Amino acid sequence: MNGLDARMRAAHEVGDGPALVALYQEAAETAQSDMACGFFLTHAFVHALESGDARADDLKARLRGMGRI
Amino acid sequence: MTTDLSTVIRPIASAHGLPNAHYTDPGVHAEERAALLFDEWAGLAVAADVPEPGDARPVEFLGVPLLLLRGRDDVVRVFHNICRHRGMILVSEPRRIEGAIRCPYHSWCYAHDGRLVATPHVGGPGMNTHAGIDRDALGLVEVPSHIWRDVIFVNLNGNAAPFEEAHADLLDRWREFDSPHHHGGADSRFTLDVNTNWKLAVENYCESYHLPWVHPGLNSYSRLEDHYHIEAPGRYSGQGTYVYRQIRGEDGAVFPDFPVLSQKWDAGAEYIALYPNVLLGAQRDHAFAIILEPRGLDRTVEHVHLYYASPETDEALRAQNTAQWKLVFEEDVSVVEGMQKGRHTPGFDGGRFSPVMDGPTHLFHAWVAGKIAAHRQRAVAAE
Ligand code: FES
Ligand SMILES: [Fe+2]
Numbered sequence: 001m002n003g004l005d006a007r008m009r010a011a012h013e014v015g016d017g018p019a020l021v022a023l024y025q026e027a028a029e030t031a032q033s034d035m036a037c038g039f040f041l042t043h044a045f046v047h048a049l050e051s052g053d054a055r056a057d058d059l060k061a062r063l064r065g066m067g068r069i
Numbered sequence: 070m071t072t073d074l075s076t077v078i079r080p081i082a083s084a085h086g087l088p089n090a091h092y093t094d095p096g097v098h099a100e101e102r103a104a105l106l107f108d109e110w111a112g113l114a115v116a117a118d119v120p121e122p123g124d125a126r127p128v129e130f131l132g133v134p135l136l137l138l139r140g141r142d143d144v145v146r147v148f149h150n151i152c153r154h155r156g157m158i159l160v161s162e163p164r165r166i167e168g169a170i171r172c173p174y175h176s177w178c179y180a181h182d183g184r185l186v187a188t189p190h191v192g193g194p195g196m197n198t199h200a201g202i203d204r205d206a207l208g209l210v211e212v213p214s215h216i217w218r219d220v221i222f223v224n225l226n227g228n229a230a231p232f233e234e235a236h237a238d239l240l241d242r243w244r245e246f247d248s249p250h251h252h253g254g255a256d257s258r259f260t261l262d263v264n265t266n267w268k269l270a271v272e273n274y275c276e277s278y279h280l281p282w283v284h285p286g287l288n289s290y291s292r293l294e295d296h297y298h299i300e301a302p303g304r305y306s307g308q309g310t311y312v313y314r315q316i317r318g319e320d321g322a323v324f325p326d327f328p329v330l331s332q333k334w335d336a337g338a339e340y341i342a343l344y345p346n347v348l349l350g351a352q353r354d355h356a357f358a359i360i361l362e363p364r365g366l367d368r369t370v371e372h373v374h375l376y377y378a379s380p381e382t383d384e385a386l387r388a389q390n391t392a393q394w395k396l397v398f399e400e401d402v403s404v405v406e407g408m409q410k411g412r413h414t415p416g417f418d419g420g421r422f423s424p425v426m427d428g429p430t431h432l433f434h435a436w437v438a439g440k441i442a443a444h445r446q447r448a449v450a451a452e
């Protein structure tokens with residue numbers, strides 16, 4: 001996972017919302033199952049929502065397309 | 070415990086003050102919390118506490134965790150500061166909400182206006198909806214609130230008449246001051262932490278009898294006979310003066326007046342205790358609001374805020390004004406703390422009033438007595 005775990009932990013540590021959005025999106029791209037993908041996109045979406053990040057809309061649309069929201 | 074209030078509601082010449090238990094008994098305090106504070110429009114904070122859109126500030130009112138939130142629509146709302154999921158405290162420090170409020174527990178998210186906007190994994194991992202969870206019905210619980218003279222009033226039990234109706238006559242009385250009041254900022258707010266029951270701060274504020282003794286500095290220009298009583302039974306009471314003098318800087322500069330005031334206010338000023346817990350001052354060139362925050366039976370935090378007619382006022386003059394009022398309000402501390410101590414004297418009969426000078430204070434006691442009696446009656450009827 002290319003140190004993704006470590007980067008996520010670091011971003012959580014400092015509460016870097018925009019970074020978390022990107023990192024969870026990255027995790028979603030390489031997820032092994034539909035459920036795992038939905039799981040990571042959900043986190044990307046929540047962090048985008050919380051930080052007022054414009055990516056929230058796309059993430060929401062994507063989750064909706066998957067029947068997950 | 071119940072208290073005998075029959076002597077309190079007598080005409081002032083033969084009336085007694087409230088019995089000791091209203092200042093010392095936890096049971097009576099609990100009754101008053103419900104009947105005098107939660108059933109009424111109580112002062113909670115000021116809108117200047119959340120100056121910018123997205124500002125969120127947690128506040129506690131008699132143990133109830135509340136959240137002040139200025140939405141991106143610039144509307145100030147008051148919510149219960151808990152998540153609709155497991156009742157977790159949502160916001161524990163004042164901060165700016167950039168997007169949504171995320172609950173620190175399972176990350177349910179609420180919008181700036183309280184709507185529930187995300188329920189992550191509520192239907193299982195990666196599944197963010199469930200038929201049993203209707204997001205539209207699970208927004209933050211809003212507490213009825215009303216802002217007047219920048220004070221945020223709340224009716225926690227949601228059972229009071231609308232604020233404008235309940236206080237129509239005071240709104241009318243001070244209609245001339247309906248122009249913008251600008252908070253003076255950080256130098257125009259202070260708090261006093263006082264070891265007294267909140268009611269004693271009201272009782273002291275609304276009478277002028279003590280002025281020449283407790284505030285001797287006022288004697289040179291403001292004598293007892295320059296004051297009149299303000300008495301609105303069941304709603305508010307206080308005092309007015311005919312000899313208000315504007316504060317002046319070294320160079321003689323004064324604060325700008327509020328626009329379009331009638332002559333009455335050239336040298337007139339009024340000081341009113343709006344029941345239950347807000348003390349207000351209206352003057353031609355500045356105003357103040359004191360919110361009495363009861364922290365317990367015998368502890369009150371007084372939150373003092375000063376307001377001006379213009380957003381730009383002279384900093385030095387503002388500081389001088391704050392210092393002057395602080396001195397006056399500090400002079401009252403020893404008497405309200407002394408009366409609180411005095412309430413532990415067994416057999417004290419509540420005290421007697423000056424039939425001429427204590428009208429506003431007696432009115433407040435009569436209001437308390439009436440509200441408590443009605444509350445007890447309802448409790449009996451509900452049994
Ligand atoms: S308590 Fe808030 S999300 Fe669970
Ligand atoms: Fe005083």
